[in-house]
Amino acid sequence: MARNALLLLTVCLLACAGLMPARAQANPDAWTAYELNLRAGPGSAQPVLAVLPPGTAVLAEARSADSAWLLVRTIDDAWRGWVAAAYLEYAPGVLVARLPESSEIVGGVTPAGDETAPEVSPGSDPAIPPSGTLVSQELIYDSGHSQYYRITYWSDGLRVAGFLGRPAGDGPFPAIIYNRGGVWDQGALSGRELVPLVEAGYVAVGSQYRGNAGSEGAETFGSGDVSDVLNLIALVQQMPIVDPGRIGMFGASRGGMVTYLVLKEETLRGTRAIRAAATVGGLTDLFMWRDDNPDVAYVAFSPVGAYPETAPDQFVARSAVFWPELINTPLLLLHGGADAIVSPQQSRVLAERLQQAGKQVQLVIFEGDNHALEGQLGGLLPALGWFQQFFGGDGADRTFDAHWDDILATNQWFWEHGYH
Numbered sequence: 001m002a003r004n005a006l007l008l009l010t011v012c013l014l015a016c017a018g019l020m021p022a023r024a025q026a027n028p029d030a031w032t033a034y035e036l037n038l039r040a041g042p043g044s045a046q047p048v049l050a051v052l053p054p055g056t057a058v059l060a061e062a063r064s065a066d067s068a069w070l071l072v073r074t075i076d077d078a079w080r081g082w083v084a085a086a087y088l089e090y091a092p093g094v095l096v097a098r099l100p101e102s103s104e105i106v107g108g109v110t111p112a113g114d115e116t117a118p119e120v121s122p123g124s125d126p127a128i129p130p131s132g133t134l135v136s137q138e139l140i141y142d143s144g145h146s147q148y149y150r151i152t153y154w155s156d157g158l159r160v161a162g163f164l165g166r167p168a169g170d171g172p173f174p175a176i177i178y179n180r181g182g183v184w185d186q187g188a189l190s191g192r193e194l195v196p197l198v199e200a201g202y203v204a205v206g207s208q209y210r211g212n213a214g215s216e217g218a219e220t221f222g223s224g225d226v227s228d229v230l231n232l233i234a235l236v237q238q239m240p241i242v243d244p245g246r247i248g249m250f251g252a253s254r255g256g257m258v259t260y261l262v263l264k265e266e267t268l269r270g271t272r273a274i275r276a277a278a279t280v281g282g283l284t285d286l287f288m289w290r291d292d293n294p295d296v297a298y299v300a301f302s303p304v305g306a307y308p309e310t311a312p313d314q315f316v317a318r319s320a321v322f323w324p325e326l327i328n329t330p331l332l333l334l335h336g337g338a339d340a341i342v343s344p345q346q347s348r349v350l351a352e353r354l355q356q357a358g359k360q361v362q363l364v365i366f367e368g369d370n371h372a373l374e375g376q377l378g379g380l381l382p383a384l385g386w387f388q389q390f391f392g393g394d395g396a397d398r399t400f401d402a403h404w405d406d407i408l409a410t411n412q413w414f415w416e417h418g419y420h
Contacts, residue, residue, distance in 0.1 A: 028057035028075050030088040033223050038081040041105045042069035049081045049106075058083070060094070062102035067269045071102055081106050086227055087156070090268055092316055092323045097270030128157050131227075132234025135159050140191065141417075143410055144168070146198050148191055151205075155231040156224070158216040162207040162232070163191040165198035166241060174246035174391040174398075175236045177274075178206035179229055179262075181253030181281075183221060183300045188213040192414040196380040197250075199406040200398040202387075203242050205232055211303075219303040221254070222318040226261045233262075233273045246391045249277040249329075250383055253342060253371065254300065256282015260320035260327060260350075267326045276390040278332040280379035281342045281371045284350040285322075286315045292343050321346075324353040330360040332386040334379045336369035362386070 032052045039046040042064035052058075058072040063085070070088070073080040085096055135152040142148075148165045167173055176197045181187045189206050197204035209225040210217030217224060229249075236242045251259030256279035266272060283289060287308050289297045301307055301315075308315045316322045333351050335344040344365050351363035366376055373379040377400070384400045392398060400407070414420065 028091060029060040029094045030058055030070075030072070030090045032056045032058070032083070033087050033089050033220075036083050036087050038072075038079055038083055039069075040081060040107065042071075042082045042103060044084075046082065046105075050079050052079070052083070058088070060096070060099055062104070063096055063099040064103065065101050067096050067271070070096065070099070071104060071106070085269065086230065086265075089223065089314070089317050090264075091313070093325075094268065095326075096268040129154050130234075131155050131157075131231040132238065134235065137164070140419075141410075141413060143406075143413070145406065146410065148194070148198070148414075150191065153231065153235055155207075155210065155228045156217075158210050160207055160210055160215040160217070160228050160231075161213055162205060163189055163194055164203070164205045165191075165194040166203045167198060167201055169241075171203075171241035172243035172246075173201060173203045173241055174248065174387075175203040175205070175239075175242045176248045176250055176387065177229060177232050177236065178204055179249065179251035179255030179258045180206055180208070181251075181255045183254065183303065184211070184219050185213055187254070190414070190419040192411060192419045193378075195410045195414060196377070196384065196400060196403075196407050199410055200384055200400065200403045201396055202248075202391075202398065203236060203239065205236055207232055221300060221303040222257060222261060223304075225258055226265065229258055229262050230265060237273065244273070245275070247273055247275060248387050248391065249274045250279070250380070251277070251282060252280040252379065254283060256280065257284070257286075257318060257320070260284065261318065263329045263331075264320070264323060264326040267328050272328070274329050276330045276332075276387055278334065278379070278383040278386050279347075280334045280373050280383075281336060281339050282333065282347065282350075283342055284320045284346040286319045287312075288346055288349075289342060293341065296341060321349050321353055324350065324357045324359065327354060327359055330390065331362075332383065333361065333363045334373060334376070334382055335363075335365050336371055336373050336375075337365050337367035338369060339371040341371040 036052045037048045038050040057075040060070050060072050062071040069082045070085045131154050133154045138150045140148050145168050151162050151164045152159050180189050194204040207228045208215050209228050211219035237244045249259050333347040335347040351361050354361040369375040381400045388399050
C-alpha cells in the first residue's frame with residue numbers, strides 16, 4: 001500500500017509540475033506487443049502514419065466490422081490511427097466486441113525527419129503469405145488409417161514449426177489444437193503428443209511457438225505464442241477436411257495459460273472458433289506461481305522482460321483468475337492433486353471464479369497424480385471424454401477407450417523411431 005501511495009504521489013507531482021500531460025493519467029486500454037504500424041484506416045493496404053514501439057499505451061475508440069483492426073490514440077495524444085488488434089495486449093475488462101464499429105480514415109502528421117515511416121509490423125511484407133498459411137508439410141508416418149506431418153507455417157511474418165496429424169478420409173473431421181507446455185525447447189513437441197487425438201478421429205495440430213525448436217522469432221511466454229496458436233486456428237479453418245464448427249483446444253501447463261489467453265482473445269474479438277477446451281495443470285495465476293515455486297517461475301518469466309514486481313499489469317494480463325468473465329468457452333480443468341510444479345489450487349480458484357461468473361466449467365482433481373497427469377495418460381483420457389460431449393453429434397465414438405489399440409500401436413511407432 002505504501003509503495004502504491006508513493007507512486008501515485010509521484011505521478012501527481014509530475015503532472016502538477018507540467019512534466020506530464022494530463023492525458024497520461026488515463027488508464028490505457030491496451031499496449032503494443034511488438035513494433036506496430038499505425039495506419040490511416042483499417043487494413044494492411046492503408047498508409048502508415050507511424051511505427052509504435054513495443055509497450056506503447058493506447059486508448060481504443062472503435063473497431064472494424066470484423067474486429068481485426070482498432071482505431072486508437074496513444075495515451076499522450078501524439079498519434080491517432082488504426083492498428084491490428086491481434087498485436088495488442090489488453091487491460092483486464094477491455095472488450096473489443098463492445099467498441100463501436102467504424103471505417104473512418106484518419107490523417108496524421110509524419111514526425112519531422114521521418115518522411116516515410118518504415119513498414120515493419122509482423123507480416124507486413126507483401127511477399128509474405130497471410131498468417132496461418134503452410135510453408136511446408138513433411139510426412140513422417142502413415143499408418144494406413146492416419147497420417148502425421150512435420151509442418152512449418154506463417155505466423156506474423158515468422159516461420160513457426162509444429163506438427164499436424166489427421167485421420168485418413170475426406171472428413172469433415174473435428175479438430176483439436178494442442179498447446180504444449182515448457183519454455184524454450186524444454187517441453188518441445190515430438191509429434192507423439194498428437195497420437196491419441198488423431199487416432200480417436202480428430203485432426204490435431206500443435207505449435208512449437210516462436211523462438212522454439214527451429215521456429216523463427218523469440219520466446220515470449222504469453223504474448224507471441226498466443227498469436228502462434230490463433231494462427232493455427234486460421235490454418236485448420238482453411239483445411240477442407242476440418243469442420244470449422246467443431247474445433248477444440250487442449251493445453252498443458254504453460255499451454256493451459258496459452259489456452260486461457262486464446263479464449264480471452266476470442267471474446268475480445270467477438271469470435272467463437274473454439275467450441276470446447278480442456279487444460280492439464282494449467283497456469284491460471286502467475287503471482288501464485290511465483291510465491292509457490294519461484295525457482296521455476298522466474299526462469300519462465302525471463303522472456304517477458306519483466307517480473308510481477310516490476311510490471312504487475314503484464315502478469316495480470318496473463319493470469320486467467322483476474323478475468324474469468326472473458327472466458328466464454330466450455331472448459332474442463334484437470335489437475336494432479338500432488339502436482340509439485342503448479343499447485344492444484346490454481347485450477348480450484350479459476351473454477352470457482354468461472355462458476356461465480358456463470359461460465360460452463362468442470363474441475364477434476366486427481367488426488368495423488370503429478371503435474372503431467374501420468375495416471376490419466378497426460379490428461380487425454382478424460383479430455384477425450386469431454387470433447388465427445390461437444391463433437392460427438394455425428395455418432396462417431398472418439399473416446400480414448402474406443403481407439404486404444406490404434407493409439408497404442410501408433411504411439412509405439414513414434415517411440416521406436418525417436419519421437420519422444
